[in-house]
Amino acid sequence: MKGIAGTIFHYIDVTFVNIRMALLRVVEYPSNIIGWLLSNPVQFLVGFATIQFAVSEFGDINGWNYGQLAFLYGLAVLSHALSMIFFVQGWFMGNYVIHGEFDRYLTRPMSVLYQFFFTNINIIGVTDLIPGLCVFLYGCHKVGFHWSIGNVFMIFVLLTGATLIRGGIYIILGTTTFWTRSNNDFAQYTQEIFDKTTMYPLSMYPEGVQFVLTYLIPIGWVTFYPVSNMLGLSNDYLQTSAAVWLTLLIGILVMVLAALFFRLGLRNYESAGN
Amino acid sequence: MIEVKNICKSYNVIQKGEGFRGALKGLISRESEKVQAVKNLSFHIQPGEIVGFIGPNGAGKSTTIKMMSGILTPSSGEILINGRDIHKYRKQVVQDIGVVFGQRSQLDWDLRLGESFELLRHIYRIDKAKYEETLNIMDQILEIKPLLSKPVRQMSLGQRVKGDLVAAMLHAPSVLFLDEPTIGLDVGAKYSLRKFVKEVNEERNTTVILTTHDLGDIEQLCDRIIIINNGELIEDGNLEEIVDRIAPYKTLVVEYYDEKAPEHARCELFFHEANVAKYRFMKKDITAAALIQALSAEAQIKDVSIEEAGIDDIIRIAYGQLKE
CATH class of the missing domain: 3.30.70 (Alpha-Beta Plaits)
Structure with a gap:
């Protein structure tokens, strides 16, 4: 098969093989996934319990009631989980750069970025989906979410965009290691920042922070703006009725920028000495 | 046919001062020095040649072979493989090359060897029949089939290199790059490797480019040697001619x-x-x-x-x- 359709088919075909290999790896080391299966849900469920406490003490957070906060929190964890499955390697790109691990991707006839993420696809990230789904479904119930095909489709669009924004930012951070050649691990503070800004309403932060997270680093678009839009909540900083679609658009834009930046970085790749 | 035209490669090496003071200073001002690893190298390699790259450690052999196989981008100059620039058309050109690094594996450490082959079969779009055929040929040379169900992490170095050699040949490339393939191998494994190189060269007319410190590899395999030192080409030619000329x-x-x-x-x-x-x-x-x-x-x-x-x-x- 030739042309674009052939190329897409080829990538899907290889993706299935990569997923199969990732599952085999899980079977090979089962203790690994069991550990994550225990620790990941606990982490997020405890996080959500904190919100419950805050709401019961203060009534609401910036006009967001308990159910709306659960809806937001659930989508934040779900998009986090998806980004963990597909893009977590971006956090550790420095390690791959220093150890010359890009050699093998460069000598194979597929996109280097695709190979980097999909040969290292992180099936364990699925363990993050569980708490996300629990809290999200609870939130849906509380806000009276209408399960129409249109609404489900919008959730799908939102999660795709949110995952692309997160993934693109991980790639941009990771790509800097082509120049610094240092073993920077972006995991901790990236997750910290994303957690603090996507799980709670952005409107509770000072306006300067909101500006930065809306226009410069588009983290506000991961959950806050699209969810505000879906739940019909107003915020005094930015109003738009197409927020969910904007999330997808911004996701694609960030990903394209990240891919271009990565290409530039790869030109600086120095492999590793023998 | 490989054409290497005036390639140069320089690295920026960051200079770091000694001790704590030097490290602090490095945070403020980073002094970097340009190191020329490869200087204006040019040569042509015809289809079916076996060419050995030799030179001391740090001479630029690996840098050159990595530029030729698309891993490193030359600072200047161009490399054409079968008429196409490998850095402009990487995805198309690498379809026709195979690469083995003696000290690094492209195999999946955690899984059986067969799984790595299966991934490559899909990446290079090799149909099942062609794959089986290649595997049969490789089995005759390297006895690879008994290893297919063995996890790579449990393999000896010799077995792993065999696995990597077959992995590099699955898509039947016309050019094979081997970077120090015999390093650390015992006599038996070295023999297999040399047999493999000779056979793929004779049977498939595969062009083989290898770097080595092992003189046995050169004497037994290479019709032509290229000697590199300090990133410059010192000698290029037939082994016997060079011996007669510079050590008569x-x-x-x-x-x-x-x-x-x-x-x-x-x-x-x-x-x-x-x-x-x-x-x-x-x-x-x-x-x-x-x-x-x-x-x-x-x-x-x-x-x-x-x-x-x-x-x-x-x-x-x-x-x-x-x-x-």
């Missing part, structure tokens, strides 16, 4: 009955320990027979042997450790 001498090893070793005007006594002496003589100056005759007139000889100048002499000369 033989060495006569004489064992005497006592420790006295006579000298001779037409040769150089360059080694003398106990009752063994080594003489280096030019073929045009004196014949071995005449030299033995002259020496035996001076002292009683127990045994003699003659050594041709070989690849190791070439390397010593080229590396500047031995002045003519």
